[in-house]
Amino acid sequence: LPCRCKEPASTSLVQEKHGLKALPSQDEMNEAKTNYDTGILNNKLQVVVAFSDFKAVDDNQLSFCRGDEMQILYKPNSDWWWAEIHGNEGYIPTNHITEKTREEWEADRWQDVEYFDSYADLKLHLEMLSDNARTNAYKDAIIQNAESLSNKVVVDVGCGTGILSLLCAKHANVKQVYGVEASDIVHHTQHLIDQNGLTNKITIFKDKVENITLPDKVDIIISEWMGTLLLFELMIESVLLARNLWLKDTGVMWPSDASLYLVPCSATDEYNKKIAFWDCVYGFDFSYLKSFAMQEYFGKPVFNHELKSTDCLDSPLCVLKMKMKTFQIDELEEIVKEFSFKVTKKSTFHGFASWFSVDFGGFNNQNTVTLDTGPTSRLTHWKQDLFMMNDAVQVTVGDKIEGSIVIKRNAEWRRHLVVTFKYQMIFHCDQNIKNFEKTFPLWK
Numbered sequence: 001l002p003c004r005c006k007e008p009a010s011t012s013l014v015q016e017k018h019g020l021k022a023l024p025s026q027d028e029m030n031e032a033k034t035n036y037d038t039g040i041l042n043n044k045l046q047v048v049v050a051f052s053d054f055k056a057v058d059d060n061q062l063s064f065c066r067g068d069e070m071q072i073l074y075k076p077n078s079d080w081w082w083a084e085i086h087g088n089e090g091y092i093p094t095n096h097i098t099e100k101t102r103e104e105w106e107a108d109r110w111q112d113v114e115y116f117d118s119y120a121d122l123k124l125h126l127e128m129l130s131d132n133a134r135t136n137a138y139k140d141a142i143i144q145n146a147e148s149l150s151n152k153v154v155v156d157v158g159c160g161t162g163i164l165s166l167l168c169a170k171h172a173n174v175k176q177v178y179g180v181e182a183s184d185i186v187h188h189t190q191h192l193i194d195q196n197g198l199t200n201k202i203t204i205f206k207d208k209v210e211n212i213t214l215p216d217k218v219d220i221i222i223s224e225w226m227g228t229l230l231l232f233e234l235m236i237e238s239v240l241l242a243r244n245l246w247l248k249d250t251g252v253m254w255p256s257d258a259s260l261y262l263v264p265c266s267a268t269d270e271y272n273k274k275i276a277f278w279d280c281v282y283g284f285d286f287s288y289l290k291s292f293a294m295q296e297y298f299g300k301p302v303f304n305h306e307l308k309s310t311d312c313l314d315s316p317l318c319v320l321k322m323k324m325k326t327f328q329i330d331e332l333e334e335i336v337k338e339f340s341f342k343v344t345k346k347s348t349f350h351g352f353a354s355w356f357s358v359d360f361g362g363f364n365n366q367n368t369v370t371l372d373t374g375p376t377s378r379l380t381h382w383k384q385d386l387f388m389m390n391d392a393v394q395v396t397v398g399d400k401i402e403g404s405i406v407i408k409r410n411a412e413w414r415r416h417l418v419v420t421f422k423y424q425m426i427f428h429c430d431q432n433i434k435n436f437e438k439t440f441p442l443w444k
């Protein structure tokens with residue numbers, strides 16, 4: 001099948017670019033055929049997965065795309081193997097493929113080992129449980145909707161220590177709670193449930209929610225999946241998958257709604273401490289270092305910034321609103337939002353700040369509880385995010401900042417994002433226009 005790969009490069013370019021040796025000789029190929037004829041691999045042909053595209057440059061090579069699976073027939077040398085895909089045979093370059101299974105390859109792209117290891121000990125769970133604004137929002141939602149939760153079946157996706165499951169079981173007369181947790185913290189969770197006398201109400205599943213089978217569909221999915229810029233970690237994908245698999249049509253998602261906000265801001269302290277600092281260091285001009293400092297400190301978002309309301313240069317804009325009952329996973333690949341801010345005060349524009357809020361929609365649209373992580377609400381462990389631009393610009397009332405934010409999911413590293421700001425500043429006094437653009441990996 002013609003592969004949707006890029007245009008073919010020349011042989012030499014392909015070989016130079018990928019550092020490939022020459023194709024195998026006829027002798028190497030004959031030797032390989034002889035070995036395999038003796039059934040060295042006990043007849044089960046090895047299957048490999050491509051982790052990058054390859055465009056054949058002559059007719060004895062095979063073209064393929066990232067994610068394609070190929071059967072290996074012969075291994076004449078370490079650089080080129082003879083493989084089969086879609087009924088065609090030919091040479092494939094071994095530095096484009098992984099010998100891992102598709103499951104292992106997929107897990108790598110999600111960095112599952114590091115990810116779930118990070119939740120295996122108490123550190124992150126203590127941080128989350130110590131965040132009273134966060135945990136009490138869930139508790140308030142459960143208590144205020146206890147009536148509606150009565151006799152309902154709940155699944156807690158990513159239950160961690162089980163706190164949300166315990167709150168549901170204690171403060172509402174739920175029929176059953178399933179707690180699902182893939183990290184090793186789950187080995188403590190059952191003890192905590194037993195110790196608090198809720199064993200008969202809560203069942204724990206020790207695996208990824210993608211891999212488990214629940215006894216039946218559920219009435220409510222409750223989960224605390226929000227990360228930096230709302231989406232980082234992309235745990236939301238697992239929650240939406242769980243919805244597609246296990247939520248009744250009449251079911252409720254908690255949070256029911258999630259919104260991401262953006263505002264132009266000044267960040268004078270941060271800028272002065274880390275960038276302006278280099279202008280004069282013990283009487284010496286170190287300004288040569290400013291661009292390096294900008295890259296080192298602000299090449300990526302600042303995820304624990306504390307934004308003051310007085311830092312905001314206009315009202316915030318909602319750049320993403322997700323109805324969790326209907327939002328689709330593929331909508332996460334790329335989110336684009338145009339903005340047009342109008343500066344409301346004389347200040348210095350340093351960049352943009354972001355935060356999120358989530359709603360726990362009441363079952364009858366009453367008793368909705370909101371967890372807001374913005375500058376006018378109680379501080380949470382998420383704080384706010386700062387995207388520091390490379391140029392600090394003096395602004396005054398009426399100046400405009402018009403452009404777009406693009407949040408693009410990393411095609412390779414599936415928990416990561418890339419955020420690009422592209423905008424122009426139109427200065428009120430002389431209508432002078434300046435163009436700016438900056439891209440922030442989050443985090444790869």
Ligand SMILES: NC(=[NH2+])NCCC[C@H]1O[C@@H](n2cnc3c(N)ncnc32)[C@H](O)[C@@H]1O
Pocket residue numbers: 116119157158159160180181182183185207208209210224225226227233235238
């Ligand atoms: N608000 C966040 N940024 N993180 C909140 C905690 C996320 C919890 O869910 C667990 N978790 C994450 N993804 C999954 C998954 N697909 N299946 C099961 N547990 C998961 C993870 O191990 C951790 O204990």
